[in-house]
Amino acid sequence: MVKWVFVTGGVLSGLGKGMISASVSKLLQSRGNHVVPVKCDGYLNVDPGTMNPHEHGEVFVLEDGGEVDMDFGHYERFLDVTGSFDWNLTSGKVFQSVIDREREGDYLGETVQMIPHVTDEIKERFRDIAEEEDADVMAIEIGGTVGDIENMLFLEAVRQLRQEDEESVLIHTTLVPFLDTVGEQKTKPTQHSVKELEGAGLKADFIVGRSDDPLEEKTKEKIALFCDVEEESVISDPDIDNIYRLPLILEEEGLDVQVAEKLGLEEGEEDMQRWKDLVETMEDPSEEVTIAIAGKYTDIDDSYVSIDEALKHAGAHLDAGVNIEMVEATDIENGEVRVGEALSEADGVVIAPGFGSRGTRGKVEVARYCRENDVPTLGICFGLQMMTVEFARNECGLEGAHSAEIDEDTPHPVIDVMSEQLGVEKKGGTMRLGGYEAELESDTQVQEMYGEEKVVERHRHRYEVNPEYHEILEDNGMVFSGTSQDGKLVEYIELPEKRFYIGTQAHPEFTSRLESPNPLYHGFVQSVLDR
C-alpha cells in the first residue's frame, strides 16, 4: 500500500515548501523507498507556461514536454528522478477535465459539484499516479498557504484521502519570526496558521518552523503545546546558504526517522554519504569563480534558478565555488552601464534564455564583448540566438541581421520561426517543448564534453537559426557542433578558436542534478577555471 506525505504551508508563501518536500523525499528515498513527488497549484492556468518569471519564477520543462512549477526543478535535482507533466496538478487542469467529463456524459443525471466531483478527480489523479509509478511514498506538496480560497479544494481532497487511507503524515511549514524589540522567536503566526489548517479539517503531524536561526528549545515547547504536536515533531528549518544542506538538517532534527516510523516504512539503511561529501565540497571549495548571467529578470531570485543550480552542481564536482552575478541586459542596452564595466568581475558569462525585445540589444552587446575578449561564454536558447545575431552582423557583414521574433522587418532574419511553428496561433503548450535528440559533430568541443554521439536535452522555443543562413555563418567560422536528427535544426554552435564560446538551442540546465551534473555546464565551469 502506498503511503502519503502531505506538505502544506501557512503564514506566507515563499517559505521553501518545495525544498522541504524535496528534502524529506530525498531522505525517504535514501532509505530505499520509491518516492514520487507531486505538486498542486491553485491557479486556473492549465500550466505556468504562459506566465512570466515575475509572476511565477522560472518555468521548468520536463522531459515529456510539460511546462511545470519550478519546484519540479528541486524535486529532480534532489531525487535524480525524471518528472511527468501529470505530477503537477493545477486547478486549471483539474477543472478542465471535470468539465470535459461532464460534456462527455460521465456524470449523467448528476449535478456536478466542487464536492464530490472536483475533489474526487483530485484524489483519483493522486491514486492513479501512485499506481502507475508503483510508488511506496507519494510526497504531495500543496502550493500557496492554508486559507487561500484557491487551495481549498486540494486541502479538502487531502482531508478526505486521509480519512480513507490512514497511512499518511502532514508536514505543515510556517514562519517563526524573531522580534528584535523583545528578543524572542514568536510563535503566534504558527498558532494561527495551525488553527486555519484545523478549520480545513486537517491535523499537522509535524511543524517545520522557518526562521533566521534554529528554533530555540522554548520555542519548540510552545509550538508543541499550542499546536498539539509532540515536541520532537517541531522541526527547525533555519536560513541556510546552501539549499542542498537542508536534507542533512532535517535528518539531524530526526524528521525522516519519525516520518518513516509514523508511516510504518521498513527500516532501510540510509545512504546520504555521497550527498554529504558534495555538500561539504560546495561549502568549502578549493577555488572560487564568478560567473555572470546576462538576463532581464535579474531583480527576482527565481528567474534563472535551474541555470544557477547547474553551475553550482558543476562547481561541486570540480571542487570550485561558483559565485553568481546577475547582469541586467536592459541596463547595458539603455547605456546605464558599459558592457566591459558590467562584466569586469566575471570569469565567465552565461547569456540567458528569453522572449521579446527588452534586453535584446544588451545581450548582443554582451555576446560581442565576450567573443572579442575570449571570455568563456555559454548561450542558452535565446542566448545562442543573440550570439548568432552578433556574429552575423560583425563577422559575416550582414548589416541589420536580427531575429524575426524581435524585428519582423530585418533584412537578414538569421533567426527565424521554425517551419513547424508556422500557423501555430494558440500560445499554451505549443512551443517545441521537452526532450529532443541532437547528433553531435565529431571533433568539436561540444562532442568532447558530452563524450557521446547523440544527446537528448530539453527544449522550449519557437525560433531557430534560419537554414538559409547556415552556409554564410559556417563560411565565416561558426561551427554547428550539433543538429537535430534530420540535420536541419541547429542545436549547438561553437567558435573553435575560442576557449569556450558555445551556444545551445536547448536548456541543458534542466537535466543537471547535484549528483550528476550536466556535461555542458561541467565543461563550461571547467573552462572558466582553466582561464
Ligand code: GLN
Ligand atoms: N524566444 C526564443 C524562441 O522562442 C528563445 C526562447 C528561450 O530562450 N527559451 O525561440
